[in-house]
Amino acid sequence: MEFSTERLTIRPFNRNDLQDVFTIYNNDDTCKYLLHDKWTHENMHERFNKKLENRVLTKETNLSLAVVNDTKVIGDLSVWYTDMKDTVEIGYSFSNEASGKGYATEAVSSLVKKLFVDFAVHRIQANLDARNKASQRLCERIGMRKEAHFIQDFWNKGEWTDSIVYGMLFSDLKLRK
Template sequence: MTTLTTPRLTIRPLTEADLPALVAYRNDPEVARFQGWPLPSTPQQERQLISNSPLGAAGWVQRALVTPTGELVGDVGLNTQHPQAELGITLSRAAQGQGYAQEALEALLDFCFSELKLHRVHAAIDPRNRAVARLLLRLGFRHEGTHIQSYWHRGEWTDDAVYAVLREEWKRG
C-alpha cells in the first residue's frame, strides 16, 4: 500500500469510511462541473475507487487526501501506463483555494519521477477550469494542445486541454 505525506496531508488509499464525504463532495455541482464521473454520484459507484493497489500499478489508482484531523478534503488519481501516467485531482469546495492541490500534486509528481521513474506525466482538463490550468502551469506542465469539442459531457460538446511534464523538466532549475 502506497502512502505519501506532505506537511498538511496524508495521501492514502480510500476506505469504506471515506464514502459519505467522497460522495458528498463529488455530488457538489461546483466540484463536479468539470469532472467526468456520472451524476448523481453514489456510494456504489465511488466504492470502485477503494483499492490497495500500489501507486504505479497499471490503470487508475485513487488516493484520499486527508488532513491531520482526519478530514477527507479530496482525492487524486494516477493512471499509469508505463513509462507514462495521467493524473487527476478533486477537492471538496471547502478545501479549494488553500494550496492543497499543489501540495498533493507536488508529492505525487515527486513519487512519479523519483520512485516510479516515469518519463512523462500528463493531465487532460476542461479548459474552462482555469484554476487547474494555472496550477498545472505553476507545477511546470506545458499546455500541449486543446482538442475542440472532442467529447460529450453533461449535455454539451466539450473541449479537452492536455498538459504534460517530462521527468527531465520536473523541478529543473
C-alpha cells in the first residue's frame, strides 16, 4: 500500500529508511509511552527488519508504513487486525522535528480513510497510555471517540499504567467535513 497526501508520501519501509527510523525511536520522549524501550545501536537492525517485513495487511500480518516528507521519514504508522471481525488497531510514532506541523494528523487521518474505503474495515481503534496527551489529541482531531479509560490495567516498564481506548466507525468519518 502506497498513497500520498498534500505534503506526505506514505509507503512501506525500505532499507534506506533505517537511519531516519532510528532517529524516531532512539528518543526517550518518543518511547516513554510505547510498549518498547528506545532503540539502541545494538538492536536497531533487528527492530527495523521487522518493519521491513510488515509490507501487507492481512489477518495474519501487520502493516508498517513510513511517513515521508520530501525524502525524510518523519513517522511510522502501524496497523493490525484484532481478534474481532473486521476491526483493526492503529499505532503511530513521529519524530520530534515533525511535531506541531500537522503531519501526524494528515498521515493518520489519511490512513484511517484508506482502511475504511480500501479494506472495508468495520472499526478502527487505538489503545494508548493515558498519560500520552498528544496521542489523545490526535485521536480526537481525526474524529475518534474516547470509549474507555481503564485504571492501572497494564504493567509496562516497571509500573501499572492506565489505558485509554479510542474507536471509530466509517459513519464517524462521514460526519467530518
